[in-house]
Amino acid sequence: MFFNVEKQLKSIKKQLNSSSDVATRVIQTASSQKVGMIFLRSMINSDLFLNGLCKPISESDERIDIEKLASSLVKTGDIKKIDEKQACDSVINGSVVIIIEGESKMLAVDLQKYPARLPAEPPTSSVIQGPREGFVEDVKTNITLLRRRFYTKDLTIKELRIGKFSQTKIVIAYIKGIADKKVVSEISTRLKQIEVDGVIDSQYIMQFLEKRPHSLFKQVGSIEKPDIVAAKMLEGRVAIIVDGSPIVLTLPFLFLEDVQSSDDYYNSHIYGGFIRVVRIIAVLIALLLPATYISLRIFHSNVTPIKFLVTITNTTKGLPFTPFFEMIFISLLFQILYEVSLRLPSYLGLATSVVGALILGDTGVKAGLISPPGVIIVALAKIALYTVPEQAYQLTILQYLFLFIGGSLGMLGIVGLVIYLITYMASIDSYGAPYLAPFAPRVEKDLKDAILISNTLDMKTRPQSFKNKNITRQK
Amino acid sequence: MKTISSRQTAVIAGILLFANKILVLPSLLYEHAKADSVFILAILLLAEFALLLIFFRLKRAYPKSSFYQIISQKMGVFAAKIIYFLIILYIFYKILLVYNISYVYFRVQVYLDASFYIFLLVFLLVCNSCVMRGLRPLARCAEFFFFFIIACVVFCLLLSIANFNKFPIFFDTAYSDFFLGGFKYLFCFGDVLLLFLLMHKIELDKKGERQVVRYLLVVSALIVILYIMFFSIFNHTSFVHKNALSDIITFSYRFTDLGRLDMVAIVTVMFLSLFQISIALYVFCECFTQIFPPLGKVYGLITFDLLFVGLTLISTLDYLQLTQLGTLVMPYFAIVLQYLLPLVCLFFTLGGRHEKNRN
Numbered sequence: 001m002f003f004n005v006e007k008q009l010k011s012i013k014k015q016l017n018s019s020s021d022v023a024t025r026v027i028q029t030a031s032s033q034k035v036g037m038i039f040l041r042s043m044i045n046s047d048l049f050l051n052g053l054c055k056p057i058s059e060s061d062e063r064i065d066i067e068k069l070a071s072s073l074v075k076t077g078d079i080k081k082i083d084e085k086q087a088c089d090s091v092i093n094g095s096v097v098i099i100i101e102g103e104s105k106m107l108a109v110d111l112q113k114y115p116a117r118l119p120a121e122p123p124t125s126s127v128i129q130g131p132r133e134g135f136v137e138d139v140k141t142n143i144t145l146l147r148r149r150f151y152t153k154d155l156t157i158k159e160l161r162i163g164k165f166s167q168t169k170i171v172i173a174y175i176k177g178i179a180d181k182k183v184v185s186e187i188s189t190r191l192k193q194i195e196v197d198g199v200i201d202s203q204y205i206m207q208f209l210e211k212r213p214h215s216l217f218k219q220v221g222s223i224e225k226p227d228i229v230a231a232k233m234l235e236g237r238v239a240i241i242v243d244g245s246p247i248v249l250t251l252p253f254l255f256l257e258d259v260q261s262s263d264d265y266y267n268s269h270i271y272g273g274f275i276r277v278v279r280i281i282a283v284l285i286a287l288l289l290p291a292t293y294i295s296l297r298i299f300h301s302n303v304t305p306i307k308f309l310v311t312i313t314n315t316t317k318g319l320p321f322t323p324f325f326e327m328i329f330i331s332l333l334f335q336i337l338y339e340v341s342l343r344l345p346s347y348l349g350l351a352t353s354v355v356g357a358l359i360l361g362d363t364g365v366k367a368g369l370i371s372p373p374g375v376i377i378v379a380l381a382k383i384a385l386y387t388v389p390e391q392a393y394q395l396t397i398l399q400y401l402f403l404f405i406g407g408s409l410g411m412l413g414i415v416g417l418v419i420y421l422i423t424y425m426a427s428i429d430s431y432g433a434p435y436l437a438p439f440a441p442r443v444e445k446d447l448k449d450a451i452l453i454s455n456t457l458d459m460k461t462r463p464q465s466f467k468n469k470n471i472t473r474q475k
Numbered sequence: 476m477k478t479i480s481s482r483q484t485a486v487i488a489g490i491l492l493f494a495n496k497i498l499v500l501p502s503l504l505y506e507h508a509k510a511d512s513v514f515i516l517a518i519l520l521l522a523e524f525a526l527l528l529i530f531f532r533l534k535r536a537y538p539k540s541s542f543y544q545i546i547s548q549k550m551g552v553f554a555a556k557i558i559y560f561l562i563i564l565y566i567f568y569k570i571l572l573v574y575n576i577s578y579v580y581f582r583v584q585v586y587l588d589a590s591f592y593i594f595l596l597v598f599l600l601v602c603n604s605c606v607m608r609g610l611r612p613l614a615r616c617a618e619f620f621f622f623f624i625i626a627c628v629v630f631c632l633l634l635s636i637a638n639f640n641k642f643p644i645f646f647d648t649a650y651s652d653f654f655l656g657g658f659k660y661l662f663c664f665g666d667v668l669l670l671f672l673l674m675h676k677i678e679l680d681k682k683g684e685r686q687v688v689r690y691l692l693v694v695s696a697l698i699v700i701l702y703i704m705f706f707s708i709f710n711h712t713s714f715v716h717k718n719a720l721s722d723i724i725t726f727s728y729r730f731t732d733l734g735r736l737d738m739v740a741i742v743t744v745m746f747l748s749l750f751q752i753s754i755a756l757y758v759f760c761e762c763f764t765q766i767f768p769p770l771g772k773v774y775g776l777i778t779f780d781l782l783f784v785g786l787t788l789i790s791t792l793d794y795l796q797l798t799q800l801g802t803l804v805m806p807y808f809a810i811v812l813q814y815l816l817p818l819v820c821l822f823f824t825l826g827g828r829h830e831k832n833r834n
Contacts, residue, residue, distance in 0.1 A: 300585045303735045409593055411585060415745040416601040419616060419753075426615035427608045440615035442482055 003106075005036035008084075008099045012038050015088045022091070027054060030061040036099040038087070043094035045113035052076045053096060053109060066103050077110030092167075119145060122224035122246065124389050130266035131227040139169050139243035145226040146173055146239070154178075155233075160191060162205065166198030169243035170205070178236045180467035183431045187238055187251055202242040202249050209240070209251060211429055216394055219430050221250035221257055228262050236468035252433035252466040255425060256450060258390040259283070264453060273452035279387045280451065286384035287398055290327055291406030291414050293377050297323040299410035316371045323374075324407035330370055330378040331403065333360065335396070338382075433466030478676050481683020483614035485690035486621045487673075487754055491666035492523065492694045494569070494751045497628075497720045498744065499576050499794065500663050501705045505713040507656025510643030510706045513699065515657040519664040520695045522814070526667040527691065529817045531684050534674055536824040541675035543765040546816075549823050558816065559762045562672065565808045566759045567779070568801065569662070570752050571786065574598060575794035577748035580718050584741055595787060598752060603776055605753040606760055610676050613757060617750050627743040628697050628720070634736060635704045635723035643706035662805035665813030669758045671820070720744065 009024045016022045023041045026034055035057050039049070056072055057064065070079050082090055087097050087106055094112025119141065121127075122134035135142045143157060158172040170191060174184055187209065194208045202222065210219040221237070223229050224247055229239050232250045240249040259279055264272030296304045297312065304312070319326060337356035341349045357379075364370040381399060385392050398421070405413040428435035438446035443465045448454035460475070462468045479487070496516075504512035537545050547555035578594050586593070605613045648656075670677070679687075705719045708726070716722040721740040756779060763775030 299589055302587055303585055303738055303741070305735055409597055410589065411742070412581060412594065412597050412745055415742060416597040416749060419620075419746070419749050420601055420604050422619050423605050423608050423612045423616040426619070427612035434615070436615060436619060440619040441480060442618060 034101040039096040044111040135246040149230040163198040168199040171241040173239040202245040252431040269453040282384040282387035291402035295406040295410040437465030479614040485687040489694040495663040501719040511648040659802040661809035
């Protein structure tokens with residue numbers, strides 16, 4: 001069946017609900033042949049449309065057929081021959097669909113263009129040394145950022161669409177020959193099973209990929225920098241890029257990953273190991289310090305060192321609140337200030353910090369509502385949380401949980417909660433990788449890059465905490 | 476079936492070896508055998524290693540079978556059920572003892588005016604949740620903290636050097652007292668028995684066996700050193716000090732400026748007692764499901780909880796009364812279950828066709 005240009009354009013436009021940004025154009029060539037075009041005005045590159053598409057068509061003085069036109073369009077993007085049924089999807093994806101009078105097939109010419117920002121250093125993963133590029137919202141740019149790091153045919157990119165309405169482009173990237181096939185196929189199966197209205201950000205699909213979606217603990221890696229994703233892919237992990245999100249997901253995920261930073265590898269390995277130890281101490285301070293302090297005050301004043309006890313007694317004399325309520329009050333105050341400073345414009349953020357930290361804290365102490373040790377302990381614990389920013393939200397919840405348990409059950413409760421949490425974490429499995437590896441179970445070879453970092457020359461094998469096709473990293 | 480690695484087996488065996496031995500036992504033994512208690516300890520620890528060797532042999536002979544399957548196959552189902560019932564009673568007593576020792580210890584050391592229910596709540600919640608998660612997560616958790624626990628014990632021992640007085644006088648006890656002391660407190664030893672009951676969930680090769688022995692050697696050495704330090708520091712007043720690990724550092728004026736360093740011992744005991752009870756409770760549930768196959772782990776837990784809560788609430792037994800009660804009956808249980816039963820199992824591996832040969 002040969003096309004009637006006007007009729008076809010009308011039919012496709014109708015299928016697109018006659019949206020106001022759907023544009024049609026009919027060009028009559030020098031040989032009086034009609035060529036129709038339909039596209040989304042908001043999704044195409046108009047310069048390219050006029051100069052690369054309209055101009056050669058209108059200037060053609062001989063009869064155009066689909067093959068000839070496809071080979072003459074040199075300035076445009078991908079060109080595909082499509083049938084009537086695919087026309088709508090092509091338009092939605094930013095292609096210009098060309099209907100040529102007397103032809104039975106259509107041409108979809110990719111002229112997609114939309115506003116996108118350039119790669120910049122992500123605010124949560126800034127480094128002193130090392131690459132500063134960060135992922136952006138555009139999936140094509142993100143793939144390019146990865147491709148630039150792997151000039152090999154083994155870098156495999158698989159694409160699929162998820163979302164009933166959003167039809168978001170999801171890309172699975174891995175290195176063939178390193179990533180385990182079973183892991184790749186399990187991830188891809190799980191992704192294909194997702195049935196949602198739309199995927200606006202990578203976080204939307206995160207819970208679908210988690211083995212325990214109701215857990216407090218993060219089970220999928222979320223990374224904003226291509227160098228980190230590349231390093232993880234070289235270890236055998238699989239990356240998932242979601243169109244519209246600057247955060248790339250990686251699997252399998254171990255709890256330890258967020259304690260590691262790319263900075264650790266760009267400095268001396270000795271310093272890198274030292275900083276990791278500091279980070280782990282900070283996490284322990286963040287979780288346990290307020291809870292221990294409160295349990296010492298409520299339950300175990302007899303084991304508190306005398307000098308410390310005297311200081312605390314002097315500074316907490318006459319406080320109207322119970323120790324537990326005092327700590328909760330200061331913690332909530334800090335949390336509110338954090339939320340406010342996050343939402344307010346940056347020029348007001350500083351003022352809020354000053355008002356919050358100095359005026360509220362200082363006045364609270366002077367007014368006898370809160371004690372200086374309480375303020376110091378909460379402030380230290382809250383700041384320490386952000387040494388591992390990727391886990392800050394989970395750690396915040398745990399901090400309150402520990403505070404509550406420390407205040408109601410004392411040290412034994414804290415130890416009990418620690419055992420409960422570690423047992424729980426030890427039961428989590430991330431695509432064949434034990435969540436607490438390489439500590440529980442102990443994977444001797446992976447300890448080289450767990451807390452202390454070995455010299456790069458000594459790291460001859462890939463991590464064995466999760467499945468890898470090829471264990472040898474260097475010879 | 477989810478199994479545990481040889482390292483995790485070693486860790487579990489190590490934690491069980493500490494059970495009941497680092498707080499009250501030194502002073503109780505001292506009442507009978509004075510400083511010669513160290514020899515009682517050494518002999519009974521050697522017996523643990525002998526049990527361990529029997530365990531390895533049995534495991535090699537029956538790599539896939541459970542202990543219940545072995546004894547029911549060799550002795551009959553009825554005898555196996557009776558033996559398992561006795562084991563359940565024995566384990567229950569041991570859990571009760573560990574709980575009571577820990578309870579009194581925490582009450583004296585850190586919880587001066589806390590409610591009794593706090594302890595019950597924490598122990599039951601943590602141990603029940605650990606058992607529900609399964610042996611593998613529990614073993615991994617123990618593995619995670621094992622070196623921390625060992626480091627804490629070593630730290631306490633190092634600090635105690637400052638209080639070292641003089642070596643205790645050895646060979647100062649009559650044979651009768653020596654053997655009576657050893658016999659009375661037999662039930663504080665022999666926790667390797669629990670490995671027999673978990674054997675079908677353990678993966679063990681030659682290298683793994685050596686690893687288990689290595690770990691147990693380290694733990695045994697630490698316990699022996701603790702006893703020697705304890706008797707050296709307190710000498711004739713040793714029988715008064717019921718919290719050995721804590722007391723060896725608490726009674727030091729040299730460390731008061733640094734603060735209460737016995738917190739290290741307290742936290743260590745917290746970890747150890749929670750792990751010991753969780754592991755024993757897991758084995759309790761395993762035995763329960765063997766006796767009553769249609770009932771699952773949950774029923775085992777419910778039974779334990781009801782019995783445990785009932786007994787701890789109704790009875791006014793403290794650990795000393797429990798120990799005294801134990802010294803009357805439990806040594807016989809210990810001889811039969813901890814020593815005779817493994818010896819009979821050793822006999823099974825010597826004669827007849829076993830699983831390995833059949834394969």
